[in-house]
Amino acid sequence: xxxxxxxxxxEILEATFEHVWLVGATMLLAIxxxxxxxxxxxxxxxxxxxxxxxxxxxxxxxxxxxLGFLLPLPWLGDRADRLTVTALTLYALLPIIRNTAAGITxxxxxxxxxxxxxxxxxxxxxxHVELPLSVSTILAGIRVATVLTIGIATIAAAVGAGxxxxxxxRGLAMVNDQLILAGEIPAALLALxxxxxxxxxxxxxxxxx
Amino acid sequence: MSDPSKAPxxxxxxxxxxxxxxxxxxxxxxxxxxxxxVQRGETLVLLGRSGAGKTTALRLINRLVxxxxxxxxxxxxxxxxxxxxxxxxxxxxxxxETGLFPHYTVEKNISLVPRMEHWTDLQIxxxxxxxxxxxxxxxxxxxxxxxxxxxxxxxQRVGVARALAANPPIxxxxxxxxxxxxxxxxxxxxxxxxxxxxLGKAIVLxxxxxxxxxxxxxxxxxxxxGELKGLYSPSELLHSDEPVAAAYAAQLRALERFxxxxxx
Numbered sequence: 001x002x003x004x005x006x007x008x009x010x011e012i013l014e015a016t017f018e019h020v021w022l023v024g025a026t027m028l029l030a031i032x033x034x035x036x037x038x039x040x041x042x043x044x045x046x047x048x049x050x051x052x053x054x055x056x057x058x059x060x061x062x063x064x065x066x067l068g069f070l071l072p073l074p075w076l077g078d079r080a081d082r083l084t085v086t087a088l089t090l091y092a093l094l095p096i097i098r099n100t101a102a103g104i105t106x107x108x109x110x111x112x113x114x115x116x117x118x119x120x121x122x123x124x125x126x127x128h129v130e131l132p133l134s135v136s137t138i139l140a141g142i143r144v145a146t147v148l149t150i151g152i153a154t155i156a157a158a159v160g161a162g163x164x165x166x167x168x169x170r171g172l173a174m175v176n177d178q179l180i181l182a183g184e185i186p187a188a189l190l191a192l193x194x195x196x197x198x199x200x201x202x203x204x205x206x207x208x209x
Numbered sequence: 210m211s212d213p214s215k216a217p218x219x220x221x222x223x224x225x226x227x228x229x230x231x232x233x234x235x236x237x238x239x240x241x242x243x244x245x246x247v248q249r250g251e252t253l254v255l256l257g258r259s260g261a262g263k264t265t266a267l268r269l270i271n272r273l274v275x276x277x278x279x280x281x282x283x284x285x286x287x288x289x290x291x292x293x294x295x296x297x298x299x300x301x302x303x304x305x306e307t308g309l310f311p312h313y314t315v316e317k318n319i320s321l322v323p324r325m326e327h328w329t330d331l332q333i334x335x336x337x338x339x340x341x342x343x344x345x346x347x348x349x350x351x352x353x354x355x356x357x358x359x360x361x362x363x364x365q366r367v368g369v370a371r372a373l374a375a376n377p378p379i380x381x382x383x384x385x386x387x388x389x390x391x392x393x394x395x396x397x398x399x400x401x402x403x404x405x406x407x408l409g410k411a412i413v414l415x416x417x418x419x420x421x422x423x424x425x426x427x428x429x430x431x432x433x434x435g436e437l438k439g440l441y442s443p444s445e446l447l448h449s450d451e452p453v454a455a456a457y458a459a460q461l462r463a464l465e466r467f468x469x470x471x472x473x
Contacts, residue, residue: 114308117271117381118322118371119297128321132312 018162030092038100058090080161092145099141103134136206143198150191221249223411228279239265252412254426262435263415301372305384309356316352340370362393382414
Protein backbone atom coordinates (compact mmCIF):
# COMPACT_ATOMS: atom_id res chain seq x y z
CA UNK A 1 0.00 0.00 0.00
CA UNK A 2 2.64 2.49 1.10
CA UNK A 3 4.86 1.29 -1.63
CA UNK A 4 2.02 1.79 -4.13
CA UNK A 5 1.40 5.32 -2.91
CA UNK A 6 5.10 6.16 -3.01
CA UNK A 7 5.21 4.95 -6.56
CA UNK A 8 1.92 6.43 -7.81
CA UNK A 9 1.18 9.23 -5.32
CA UNK A 10 2.15 12.09 -7.59
CA GLU A 11 0.41 10.49 -10.49
CA ILE A 12 -2.80 10.16 -8.49
CA LEU A 13 -2.58 13.76 -7.37
CA GLU A 14 -2.03 14.93 -10.91
CA ALA A 15 -4.93 12.88 -12.21
CA THR A 16 -7.14 14.24 -9.43
CA PHE A 17 -6.31 17.80 -10.45
CA GLU A 18 -7.05 16.96 -14.06
CA HIS A 19 -10.32 15.45 -12.97
CA VAL A 20 -11.26 18.52 -10.96
CA TRP A 21 -10.35 20.73 -13.88
CA LEU A 22 -12.55 18.76 -16.28
CA VAL A 23 -15.46 18.76 -13.85
CA GLY A 24 -15.01 22.44 -12.99
CA ALA A 25 -14.93 23.55 -16.62
CA THR A 26 -17.95 21.36 -17.34
CA MET A 27 -19.97 22.75 -14.46
CA LEU A 28 -19.20 26.36 -15.33
CA LEU A 29 -20.33 25.74 -18.87
CA ALA A 30 -23.36 23.71 -17.82
CA ILE A 31 -24.50 26.37 -15.35
CA UNK A 32 -23.92 29.17 -17.86
CA UNK A 33 -26.10 27.32 -20.37
CA UNK A 34 -28.47 25.42 -18.13
CA UNK A 35 -29.78 28.23 -15.92
CA UNK A 36 -30.75 30.49 -18.86
CA UNK A 37 -32.28 27.49 -20.66
CA UNK A 38 -34.21 26.65 -17.51
CA UNK A 39 -35.51 30.21 -17.40
CA UNK A 40 -36.60 29.91 -21.04
CA UNK A 41 -38.35 26.61 -20.27
CA UNK A 42 -40.23 28.25 -17.39
CA UNK A 43 -41.14 31.37 -19.34
CA UNK A 44 -41.97 30.00 -22.78
CA UNK A 45 -43.99 26.81 -22.47
CA UNK A 46 -43.83 26.14 -26.22
CA UNK A 47 -40.05 25.90 -26.01
CA UNK A 48 -40.05 23.66 -22.97
CA UNK A 49 -40.73 20.42 -24.88
CA UNK A 50 -37.93 20.84 -27.45
CA UNK A 51 -35.38 21.97 -24.85
CA UNK A 52 -36.19 19.37 -22.21
CA UNK A 53 -36.59 16.75 -24.93
CA UNK A 54 -33.12 17.39 -26.34
CA UNK A 55 -31.54 17.39 -22.91
CA UNK A 56 -33.34 14.13 -22.16
CA UNK A 57 -32.06 12.52 -25.33
CA UNK A 58 -28.47 13.58 -24.56
CA UNK A 59 -28.91 11.95 -21.17
CA UNK A 60 -29.82 8.60 -22.72
CA UNK A 61 -26.81 8.31 -25.04
CA UNK A 62 -24.10 6.13 -23.48
CA UNK A 63 -21.09 8.29 -22.66
CA UNK A 64 -18.61 6.42 -24.85
CA UNK A 65 -21.01 6.61 -27.79
CA UNK A 66 -21.49 10.34 -27.21
CA LEU A 67 -17.73 10.90 -27.36
CA GLY A 68 -17.71 8.93 -30.58
CA PHE A 69 -20.46 11.09 -32.05
CA LEU A 70 -18.64 14.30 -31.17
CA LEU A 71 -15.21 13.15 -32.32
CA PRO A 72 -15.64 13.94 -36.04
CA LEU A 73 -16.83 17.50 -35.33
CA PRO A 74 -14.26 20.07 -36.53
CA TRP A 75 -13.22 22.21 -33.56
CA LEU A 76 -14.40 19.84 -30.85
CA GLY A 77 -12.64 16.75 -32.06
CA ASP A 78 -9.26 18.51 -32.18
CA ARG A 79 -8.55 18.27 -28.50
CA ALA A 80 -9.46 15.59 -26.01
CA ASP A 81 -10.32 18.02 -23.18
CA ARG A 82 -12.66 20.07 -25.37
CA LEU A 83 -14.36 16.93 -26.50
CA THR A 84 -14.75 15.61 -22.98
CA VAL A 85 -15.99 18.88 -21.49
CA THR A 86 -18.57 19.18 -24.27
CA ALA A 87 -19.86 15.67 -23.73
CA LEU A 88 -19.93 16.08 -19.96
CA THR A 89 -21.76 19.39 -20.29
CA LEU A 90 -24.48 17.71 -22.33
CA TYR A 91 -24.99 15.27 -19.46
CA ALA A 92 -24.92 17.93 -16.76
CA LEU A 93 -27.48 20.16 -18.49
CA LEU A 94 -30.65 18.19 -17.81
CA PRO A 95 -30.75 18.38 -14.01
CA ILE A 96 -29.80 22.06 -14.09
CA ILE A 97 -32.40 23.01 -16.71
CA ARG A 98 -35.09 20.96 -15.05
CA ASN A 99 -34.47 22.30 -11.55
CA THR A 100 -34.17 25.92 -12.68
CA ALA A 101 -37.49 25.62 -14.50
CA ALA A 102 -39.11 23.84 -11.57
CA GLY A 103 -37.84 26.46 -9.14
CA ILE A 104 -39.21 29.34 -11.17
CA THR A 105 -42.57 27.80 -11.98
CA UNK A 106 -42.85 26.83 -8.32
CA UNK A 107 -42.87 30.44 -7.12
CA UNK A 108 -46.20 31.21 -5.47
CA UNK A 109 -48.39 32.85 -8.15
CA UNK A 110 -49.68 35.43 -5.69
CA UNK A 111 -46.11 36.64 -5.18
CA UNK A 112 -45.61 37.01 -8.92
CA UNK A 113 -48.98 38.76 -9.25
CA UNK A 114 -48.02 41.18 -6.49
CA UNK A 115 -44.65 41.85 -8.13
CA UNK A 116 -46.26 42.56 -11.49
CA UNK A 117 -48.92 44.69 -9.88
CA UNK A 118 -46.24 46.75 -8.12
CA UNK A 119 -44.76 47.63 -11.47
CA UNK A 120 -41.73 45.36 -11.63
CA UNK A 121 -40.59 44.54 -15.14
CA UNK A 122 -40.27 40.89 -16.17
CA UNK A 123 -36.52 41.12 -15.76
CA UNK A 124 -36.84 42.66 -12.29
CA UNK A 125 -39.30 39.94 -11.29
CA UNK A 126 -36.78 37.36 -12.43
CA UNK A 127 -33.80 38.91 -10.68
CA HIS A 128 -35.43 40.13 -7.48
CA VAL A 129 -38.13 37.54 -6.94
CA GLU A 130 -38.06 34.37 -9.01
CA LEU A 131 -34.35 33.53 -8.97
CA PRO A 132 -33.79 34.28 -5.26
CA LEU A 133 -36.82 32.17 -4.40
CA SER A 134 -35.67 29.25 -6.54
CA VAL A 135 -32.05 29.36 -5.45
CA SER A 136 -32.18 26.21 -3.37
CA THR A 137 -33.95 24.23 -6.11
CA ILE A 138 -31.41 25.39 -8.70
CA LEU A 139 -28.51 24.55 -6.40
CA ALA A 140 -29.97 21.11 -5.80
CA GLY A 141 -29.87 20.59 -9.57
CA ILE A 142 -26.27 21.79 -9.75
CA ARG A 143 -25.39 19.45 -6.90
CA VAL A 144 -26.87 16.44 -8.67
CA ALA A 145 -25.17 17.45 -11.92
CA THR A 146 -21.78 17.85 -10.22
CA VAL A 147 -21.83 14.46 -8.56
CA LEU A 148 -23.00 12.90 -11.82
CA THR A 149 -20.21 14.63 -13.75
CA ILE A 150 -17.50 13.54 -11.34
CA GLY A 151 -18.53 9.97 -12.05
CA ILE A 152 -18.88 10.24 -15.80
CA ALA A 153 -15.65 12.26 -16.12
CA THR A 154 -13.71 9.03 -15.65
CA ILE A 155 -14.60 8.32 -19.28
CA ALA A 156 -12.29 11.19 -20.32
CA ALA A 157 -9.39 8.76 -20.11
CA ALA A 158 -10.86 6.83 -23.02
CA VAL A 159 -10.07 9.73 -25.35
CA GLY A 160 -6.85 10.69 -23.60
CA ALA A 161 -8.10 13.70 -21.67
CA GLY A 162 -6.67 12.35 -18.42
CA UNK A 163 -8.35 12.41 -15.05
CA UNK A 164 -8.89 9.61 -12.57
CA UNK A 165 -10.28 7.39 -15.30
CA UNK A 166 -6.67 6.70 -16.36
CA UNK A 167 -6.27 4.42 -13.36
CA UNK A 168 -9.59 2.72 -13.96
CA UNK A 169 -8.81 1.87 -17.57
CA ARG A 170 -5.26 0.80 -16.78
CA GLY A 171 -6.41 -1.22 -13.81
CA LEU A 172 -9.10 -2.92 -15.84
CA ALA A 173 -6.69 -3.71 -18.65
CA MET A 174 -4.07 -5.10 -16.28
CA VAL A 175 -6.62 -6.68 -13.92
CA ASN A 176 -5.00 -4.72 -11.11
CA ASP A 177 -7.33 -3.92 -8.20
CA GLN A 178 -4.94 -1.45 -6.68
CA LEU A 179 -4.91 0.66 -9.83
CA ILE A 180 -8.68 0.55 -10.09
CA LEU A 181 -9.01 1.68 -6.48
CA ALA A 182 -6.42 4.42 -7.06
CA GLY A 183 -8.92 5.92 -9.51
CA GLU A 184 -12.08 4.93 -7.70
CA ILE A 185 -11.33 6.16 -4.20
CA PRO A 186 -10.28 9.72 -5.10
CA ALA A 187 -13.28 9.99 -7.45
CA ALA A 188 -15.63 8.86 -4.70
CA LEU A 189 -14.03 11.29 -2.26
CA LEU A 190 -14.38 14.11 -4.78
CA ALA A 191 -18.06 13.31 -5.27
CA LEU A 192 -18.71 13.21 -1.53
CA UNK A 193 -16.76 16.42 -0.98
CA UNK A 194 -18.57 18.27 -3.75
CA UNK A 195 -21.92 17.05 -2.44
CA UNK A 196 -21.09 18.23 1.08
CA UNK A 197 -19.76 21.59 -0.07
CA UNK A 198 -22.70 22.36 -2.34
CA UNK A 199 -25.06 21.25 0.41
CA UNK A 200 -23.53 23.88 2.66
CA UNK A 201 -23.75 26.55 -0.05
CA UNK A 202 -27.38 25.59 -0.53
CA UNK A 203 -28.14 26.02 3.15
CA UNK A 204 -26.38 29.39 3.30
CA UNK A 205 -28.16 30.77 0.25
CA UNK A 206 -31.60 29.38 1.02
CA UNK A 207 -33.98 32.31 1.46
CA UNK A 208 -35.79 32.69 4.74
CA UNK A 209 -39.36 31.50 4.54
CA MET B 210 -77.04 61.24 5.00
CA SER B 211 -73.45 62.35 5.29
CA ASP B 212 -71.10 60.13 7.16
CA PRO B 213 -68.29 62.01 8.89
CA SER B 214 -66.07 58.94 8.86
CA LYS B 215 -65.79 59.07 5.09
CA ALA B 216 -63.52 61.55 3.39
CA PRO B 217 -65.40 63.93 1.13
CA UNK B 218 -64.61 63.30 -2.50
CA UNK B 219 -63.24 66.22 -4.45
CA UNK B 220 -65.25 65.40 -7.55
CA UNK B 221 -62.09 64.85 -9.56
CA UNK B 222 -62.47 61.66 -11.56
CA UNK B 223 -59.40 59.45 -11.23
CA UNK B 224 -60.62 56.16 -12.69
CA UNK B 225 -63.25 55.72 -15.35
CA UNK B 226 -64.68 52.56 -16.91
CA UNK B 227 -66.41 53.19 -20.24
CA UNK B 228 -68.38 50.16 -21.44
CA UNK B 229 -65.34 48.14 -20.51
CA UNK B 230 -65.34 44.39 -20.90
CA UNK B 231 -62.84 41.61 -20.70
CA UNK B 232 -63.05 38.19 -22.33
CA UNK B 233 -60.77 35.24 -22.10
CA UNK B 234 -59.13 34.19 -25.38
CA UNK B 235 -61.79 31.46 -25.64
CA UNK B 236 -64.54 34.09 -25.68
CA UNK B 237 -65.91 33.74 -22.14
CA UNK B 238 -66.72 37.20 -20.81
CA UNK B 239 -65.38 37.81 -17.29
CA UNK B 240 -66.61 41.37 -17.34
CA UNK B 241 -69.13 42.86 -19.72
CA UNK B 242 -70.01 46.45 -20.59
CA UNK B 243 -69.13 48.04 -17.26
CA UNK B 244 -69.30 51.81 -16.78
CA UNK B 245 -68.48 53.71 -13.59
CA UNK B 246 -66.13 56.36 -12.22
CA VAL B 247 -64.06 56.64 -9.07
CA GLN B 248 -63.23 60.06 -7.66
CA ARG B 249 -60.35 61.24 -5.55
CA GLY B 250 -60.99 60.71 -1.85
CA GLU B 251 -63.66 58.10 -2.44
CA THR B 252 -63.67 54.39 -1.76
CA LEU B 253 -65.57 52.40 -4.34
CA VAL B 254 -66.32 48.89 -3.16
CA LEU B 255 -66.83 46.17 -5.76
CA LEU B 256 -69.21 43.74 -4.10
CA GLY B 257 -70.08 40.38 -5.59
CA ARG B 258 -69.73 36.64 -5.37
CA SER B 259 -66.49 34.81 -5.99
CA GLY B 260 -65.86 34.72 -9.71
CA ALA B 261 -68.20 37.61 -10.46
CA GLY B 262 -65.44 39.58 -12.16
CA LYS B 263 -64.39 41.90 -9.33
CA THR B 264 -60.71 41.03 -9.48
CA THR B 265 -60.77 41.33 -13.26
CA ALA B 266 -62.06 44.87 -12.85
CA LEU B 267 -59.09 45.68 -10.60
CA ARG B 268 -56.65 44.11 -13.02
CA LEU B 269 -58.06 46.27 -15.80
CA ILE B 270 -57.17 49.36 -13.79
CA ASN B 271 -53.48 48.54 -13.32
CA ARG B 272 -53.29 46.98 -16.74
CA LEU B 273 -52.53 43.46 -15.67
CA VAL B 274 -55.05 42.86 -18.44
CA UNK B 275 -56.24 45.09 -21.27
CA UNK B 276 -59.96 45.57 -21.93
CA UNK B 277 -61.36 43.50 -24.81
CA UNK B 278 -64.12 46.06 -25.31
CA UNK B 279 -64.59 49.66 -24.28
CA UNK B 280 -61.91 51.43 -22.33
CA UNK B 281 -60.59 52.11 -18.87
CA UNK B 282 -59.14 55.54 -18.11
CA UNK B 283 -56.76 56.42 -15.33
CA UNK B 284 -56.37 60.14 -14.72
CA UNK B 285 -58.05 60.79 -18.03
CA UNK B 286 -55.71 58.62 -20.06
CA UNK B 287 -56.64 55.23 -21.48
CA UNK B 288 -54.76 52.43 -19.70
CA UNK B 289 -53.62 51.05 -23.04
CA UNK B 290 -51.88 54.39 -23.67
CA UNK B 291 -50.04 54.21 -20.35
CA UNK B 292 -46.69 52.50 -20.05
CA UNK B 293 -47.78 49.52 -17.91
CA UNK B 294 -44.81 49.83 -15.56
CA UNK B 295 -45.33 53.56 -15.00
CA UNK B 296 -49.06 52.97 -14.50
CA UNK B 297 -48.54 50.22 -11.93
CA UNK B 298 -45.99 52.24 -9.96
CA UNK B 299 -48.64 54.95 -9.86
CA UNK B 300 -51.11 52.57 -8.23
CA UNK B 301 -50.84 50.74 -4.91
CA UNK B 302 -51.99 47.12 -5.09
CA UNK B 303 -52.93 44.98 -2.11
CA UNK B 304 -53.95 41.38 -2.70
CA UNK B 305 -55.57 38.89 -0.36
CA GLU B 306 -52.58 36.63 0.07
CA THR B 307 -50.54 39.87 0.47
CA GLY B 308 -47.92 38.56 -1.97
CA LEU B 309 -45.18 39.70 0.39
CA PHE B 310 -41.78 38.55 -0.80
CA PRO B 311 -40.77 35.80 1.66
CA HIS B 312 -37.04 36.32 1.10
CA TYR B 313 -37.19 40.03 1.95
CA THR B 314 -37.48 41.69 5.34
CA VAL B 315 -40.47 43.91 6.00
CA GLU B 316 -38.27 46.91 5.28
CA LYS B 317 -37.10 45.58 1.92
CA ASN B 318 -40.64 44.61 0.98
CA ILE B 319 -41.89 48.11 1.69
CA SER B 320 -39.00 49.91 0.05
CA LEU B 321 -38.75 47.90 -3.17
CA VAL B 322 -40.70 50.31 -5.36
CA PRO B 323 -39.11 53.46 -3.89
CA ARG B 324 -35.72 51.86 -4.50
CA MET B 325 -36.63 51.21 -8.11
CA GLU B 326 -37.77 54.79 -8.38
CA HIS B 327 -34.26 55.77 -7.21
CA TRP B 328 -35.14 57.35 -3.91
CA THR B 329 -32.17 58.09 -1.62
CA ASP B 330 -31.37 55.68 1.22
CA LEU B 331 -32.44 58.23 3.77
CA GLN B 332 -35.78 58.87 2.06
CA ILE B 333 -36.38 55.15 1.81
CA UNK B 334 -35.62 54.45 5.44
CA UNK B 335 -37.70 57.35 6.69
CA UNK B 336 -40.60 56.32 4.48
CA UNK B 337 -40.51 52.70 5.66
CA UNK B 338 -40.62 53.79 9.29
CA UNK B 339 -43.37 56.29 8.64
CA UNK B 340 -45.50 53.71 6.83
CA UNK B 341 -45.14 51.03 9.47
CA UNK B 342 -46.19 53.53 12.10
CA UNK B 343 -49.13 54.51 9.86
CA UNK B 344 -50.40 50.93 9.70
CA UNK B 345 -49.91 50.48 13.42
CA UNK B 346 -46.72 48.44 13.61
CA UNK B 347 -43.71 49.48 15.69
CA UNK B 348 -40.87 50.09 13.21
CA UNK B 349 -38.21 49.15 15.75
CA UNK B 350 -39.80 45.72 16.14
CA UNK B 351 -40.90 44.93 12.62
CA UNK B 352 -38.56 46.46 10.02
CA UNK B 353 -36.06 43.62 10.17
CA UNK B 354 -38.53 40.74 10.37
CA UNK B 355 -39.35 38.38 7.55
CA UNK B 356 -42.97 37.76 6.50
CA UNK B 357 -42.95 34.26 8.03
CA UNK B 358 -42.31 35.86 11.41
CA UNK B 359 -45.54 37.86 11.23
CA UNK B 360 -49.14 36.99 12.06
CA UNK B 361 -51.78 37.16 9.32
CA UNK B 362 -52.97 40.56 10.48
CA UNK B 363 -49.45 41.96 10.64
CA UNK B 364 -48.71 40.65 7.17
CA GLN B 365 -51.85 42.32 5.87
CA ARG B 366 -50.74 45.62 7.42
CA VAL B 367 -47.32 45.32 5.82
CA GLY B 368 -49.07 44.63 2.51
CA VAL B 369 -50.96 47.90 2.86
CA ALA B 370 -47.79 49.76 3.85
CA ARG B 371 -45.98 48.36 0.82
CA ALA B 372 -48.79 49.44 -1.49
CA LEU B 373 -48.58 52.96 -0.08
CA ALA B 374 -44.79 53.16 -0.29
CA ALA B 375 -44.34 55.38 -3.31
CA ASN B 376 -47.35 57.46 -2.25
CA PRO B 377 -49.58 56.47 -5.18
CA PRO B 378 -52.79 58.48 -5.70
CA ILE B 379 -54.72 55.26 -6.35
CA UNK B 380 -55.05 52.19 -4.16
CA UNK B 381 -56.47 48.86 -5.36
CA UNK B 382 -57.34 46.34 -2.69
CA UNK B 383 -58.40 42.79 -3.52
CA UNK B 384 -60.11 41.29 -0.49
CA UNK B 385 -57.37 42.72 1.68
CA UNK B 386 -58.94 41.56 4.92
CA UNK B 387 -60.42 38.30 3.64
CA UNK B 388 -57.98 35.86 5.18
CA UNK B 389 -58.17 37.30 8.68
CA UNK B 390 -60.07 36.09 11.70
CA UNK B 391 -63.19 38.20 12.41
CA UNK B 392 -61.77 40.12 15.36
CA UNK B 393 -58.51 41.09 13.70
CA UNK B 394 -60.51 41.95 10.64
CA UNK B 395 -62.77 44.33 12.56
CA UNK B 396 -59.70 45.95 14.09
CA UNK B 397 -57.94 46.46 10.78
CA UNK B 398 -61.13 47.72 9.15
CA UNK B 399 -61.50 50.38 11.81
CA UNK B 400 -57.90 51.44 11.33
CA UNK B 401 -58.39 51.44 7.60
CA UNK B 402 -61.32 53.85 7.97
CA UNK B 403 -59.03 56.24 9.79
CA UNK B 404 -56.41 55.77 7.09
CA UNK B 405 -58.90 56.55 4.35
CA UNK B 406 -59.62 59.91 5.93
CA UNK B 407 -55.92 60.71 6.24
CA LEU B 408 -54.92 59.63 2.77
CA GLY B 409 -57.50 61.15 0.44
CA LYS B 410 -56.76 58.62 -2.29
CA ALA B 411 -59.00 57.05 -4.86
CA ILE B 412 -59.51 53.54 -3.50
CA VAL B 413 -61.13 50.56 -5.19
CA LEU B 414 -61.75 47.71 -2.79
CA UNK B 415 -62.99 44.25 -3.72
CA UNK B 416 -64.95 42.19 -1.23
CA UNK B 417 -67.72 39.61 -1.02
CA UNK B 418 -68.58 40.68 2.50
CA UNK B 419 -71.66 42.91 2.70
CA UNK B 420 -70.87 44.47 6.06
CA UNK B 421 -67.33 45.26 4.92
CA UNK B 422 -68.75 46.93 1.82
CA UNK B 423 -71.16 49.03 3.90
CA UNK B 424 -68.51 49.99 6.44
CA UNK B 425 -65.72 50.93 4.07
CA UNK B 426 -67.40 52.03 0.86
CA UNK B 427 -68.45 55.55 0.01
CA UNK B 428 -70.17 53.86 -2.92
CA UNK B 429 -70.79 50.23 -3.69
CA UNK B 430 -70.75 48.70 -7.15
CA UNK B 431 -72.69 45.47 -7.25
CA UNK B 432 -71.17 42.99 -9.68
CA UNK B 433 -72.86 39.77 -10.65
CA UNK B 434 -71.73 37.37 -13.39
CA GLY B 435 -69.51 39.97 -15.02
CA GLU B 436 -72.17 42.66 -15.10
CA LEU B 437 -72.53 45.82 -13.07
CA LYS B 438 -75.95 45.53 -11.38
CA GLY B 439 -75.91 49.01 -9.93
CA LEU B 440 -74.05 51.65 -7.97
CA TYR B 441 -75.29 52.46 -4.50
CA SER B 442 -74.44 54.48 -1.47
CA PRO B 443 -74.38 52.22 1.60
CA SER B 444 -77.88 53.28 2.69
CA GLU B 445 -79.26 52.93 -0.84
CA LEU B 446 -77.97 49.39 -1.03
CA LEU B 447 -79.91 48.48 2.10
CA HIS B 448 -83.17 49.74 0.63
CA SER B 449 -82.80 48.87 -3.04
CA ASP B 450 -85.40 46.80 -4.92
CA GLU B 451 -82.80 45.44 -7.34
CA PRO B 452 -82.94 41.67 -6.70
CA VAL B 453 -79.20 41.15 -6.10
CA ALA B 454 -78.91 44.20 -3.85
CA ALA B 455 -82.03 43.11 -2.00
CA ALA B 456 -80.51 39.67 -1.49
CA TYR B 457 -77.41 41.17 0.13
CA ALA B 458 -79.55 43.46 2.29
CA ALA B 459 -81.78 40.56 3.33
CA GLN B 460 -78.77 38.46 4.29
CA LEU B 461 -77.55 41.30 6.48
CA ARG B 462 -80.94 41.87 8.08
CA ALA B 463 -81.27 38.19 8.89
CA LEU B 464 -78.02 38.47 10.84
CA GLU B 465 -79.30 41.57 12.58
CA ARG B 466 -82.56 39.90 13.59
CA PHE B 467 -80.63 36.99 14.96
CA UNK B 468 -78.43 39.32 16.99
CA UNK B 469 -81.47 41.17 18.36
CA UNK B 470 -83.25 37.94 19.19
CA UNK B 471 -80.30 36.95 21.32
CA UNK B 472 -80.59 40.07 23.44
CA UNK B 473 -83.39 40.37 25.99
